[in-house]
Amino acid sequence: MSINKRAELYIWLLLYSVHLIFTCEAARIIELSDRFLEYKDKDVWLVKFYAPWCNHCKRLEPVWSQVAQKLVNTDVRVARLDCNKYTSLAQHFRVGGFPTILYINKDKVVDYQGERLLSPILEFVRRVHGPSIKKFSNCEDMRKILDSGDRDNRQASFVLATHPEGHGEAGELVKNFTEHAEHMYAYNYFIDVPIHCVDESKDHSWIYVHKDGAFVPYNSEKYQLLDQFIISERFPAFQRITYANFRQILATRKMLVAAVLEENQIGRLDTMRMEEVRDMLEALAENTKELYHDKFLFGWFPSTEIPYSIAMTELRLPSVIVVDPETYKYYLSSSADDPEDIIKLLDAIDKADPLPPSFGGNTLPYRIYRSYFDVSQNLKNMYRSSPVLTFVIFLIPTAFFAAICYLTCCSDFLESSDEDEDELEEEDDDHEKTD
Numbered sequence: 001m002s003i004n005k006r007a008e009l010y011i012w013l014l015l016y017s018v019h020l021i022f023t024c025e026a027a028r029i030i031e032l033s034d035r036f037l038e039y040k041d042k043d044v045w046l047v048k049f050y051a052p053w054c055n056h057c058k059r060l061e062p063v064w065s066q067v068a069q070k071l072v073n074t075d076v077r078v079a080r081l082d083c084n085k086y087t088s089l090a091q092h093f094r095v096g097g098f099p100t101i102l103y104i105n106k107d108k109v110v111d112y113q114g115e116r117l118l119s120p121i122l123e124f125v126r127r128v129h130g131p132s133i134k135k136f137s138n139c140e141d142m143r144k145i146l147d148s149g150d151r152d153n154r155q156a157s158f159v160l161a162t163h164p165e166g167h168g169e170a171g172e173l174v175k176n177f178t179e180h181a182e183h184m185y186a187y188n189y190f191i192d193v194p195i196h197c198v199d200e201s202k203d204h205s206w207i208y209v210h211k212d213g214a215f216v217p218y219n220s221e222k223y224q225l226l227d228q229f230i231i232s233e234r235f236p237a238f239q240r241i242t243y244a245n246f247r248q249i250l251a252t253r254k255m256l257v258a259a260v261l262e263e264n265q266i267g268r269l270d271t272m273r274m275e276e277v278r279d280m281l282e283a284l285a286e287n288t289k290e291l292y293h294d295k296f297l298f299g300w301f302p303s304t305e306i307p308y309s310i311a312m313t314e315l316r317l318p319s320v321i322v323v324d325p326e327t328y329k330y331y332l333s334s335s336a337d338d339p340e341d342i343i344k345l346l347d348a349i350d351k352a353d354p355l356p357p358s359f360g361g362n363t364l365p366y367r368i369y370r371s372y373f374d375v376s377q378n379l380k381n382m383y384r385s386s387p388v389l390t391f392v393i394f395l396i397p398t399a400f401f402a403a404i405c406y407l408t409c410c411s412d413f414l415e416s417s418d419e420d421e422d423e424l425e426e427e428d429d430d431h432e433k434t435d
């Protein structure tokens with residue numbers, strides 16, 4: 001009897017805590033309505049624009065509650081807006097797809113382009129909140145920013161190291177740095193620190209990139225313009241590659257050396273072997289930095305969508321591919337586990353003597369075939385995740401279309417329409433006669 005009672009008590013406690021968790025989370029996310037424009041300037045907002053029918057929005061929901069929870073003691077208010085209900089508000093913010101995440105601080109509106117996961121979203125808020133260049137007088141505070149970011153979310157930060165006696169010959173550089181920060185601070189940190197935090201020996205200000213635990217100075221012989229430096233140095237030696245950063249990675253114009261892997265539902269790599277391949281490639285990226293830094297950029301694909309689309313075929317998992325950013329041609333390493341094989345391939349590509357066999361490309365026939373391949377892959381994935389829905393969306397309309405074709409081509413139908421025309425002509429004749 002007493003055991004039963006205790007069990008009952010536990011169940012009630014459990015239910016109550018579940019209830020508390022849900023109501024708390026719900027309370028932290030503010031549901032916006034038409035009147036948002038009236039009070040938006042009183043606060044800083046992070047808003048998810050969603051539609052009830054959109055699948056990506058549903059997947060973002062638990063992440064969004066976590067974001068709200070993490071930001072609960074800050075001055076950023078986390079909210080969401082149902083764009084189906086409040087279309088005019090969605091139009092006001094030029095929302096083009098769902099979900100859209102906007103940071104809204106009075107007239108400053110910044111669109112979030114990264115992966116829809118907790119830590120990159122929080123990093124984004126930290127970057128865009130406040131001035132575009134974050135100023136630190138204390139090296140400790142600088143460290144906290146530079147060392148943030150976990151394994152899946154590493155970043156490069158651009159650092160203006162300011163000399164106490166002024167910028168000296170770096171005057172123009174500093175002006176350009178400020179301008180680029182305005183455009184790029186949604187993607188990378190731009191910070192301003194005293195020069196002694198970076199380099200004791202310099203006698204004027206200078207620009208550095210901080211990544212993989214080290215500062216690398218801007219080299220004005222290698223990069224004539226500061227923006228070339230920023231575009232090609234904005235990624236660490238090894239990173240996760242998704243749709244959110246793929247284009248920017250290609251824009252570095254470095255050959256991309258990437259492990260093709262697959263994450264499961266809970267965001268873990270599918271097999272031990274995949275983890276080993278990722279660790280091996282990461283170590284290789286680290287060890288060959290001196291040699292390959294200017295030519296190759298390393299990373300890993302957590303999902304097969306992009307690499308399959310480049311290859312226009314399904315690849316072995318895990319495998320290691322090298323993608324040429326200009327031509328989209330790709331090279332395959334003979335094995336994914338042996339660093340020797342990969343180094344051999346990279347050397348051959350680098351020396352081009354002779355160039356190893358390459359596949360694919362981006363000429364017109366390849367582009368056409370790629371579109372076809374992408375659509376069929378999408379259908380396949382859709383069918384895998386929800387066969388009934390795919391059936392309803394595609395097969396039923398196809399059946400309709402076929403029925404319409406059949407009816408249009410069916411002879412009875414044609415004959416009857418001929419008759420209609422005849423009648424019309426007769427009528428016209430009648431009119432003429434009466435005139």
Ligand SMILES: *[C@@H]1O[C@H](CO)[C@@H](O)[C@H](O)[C@H]1NC(C)=O
Pocket residue numbers: 172173176224225226227
């Ligand atoms: C700085 O910007 C100016 C104007 O856009 C440009 O002419 C100059 O070459 C830039 N300098 C560097 C080092 O990027």
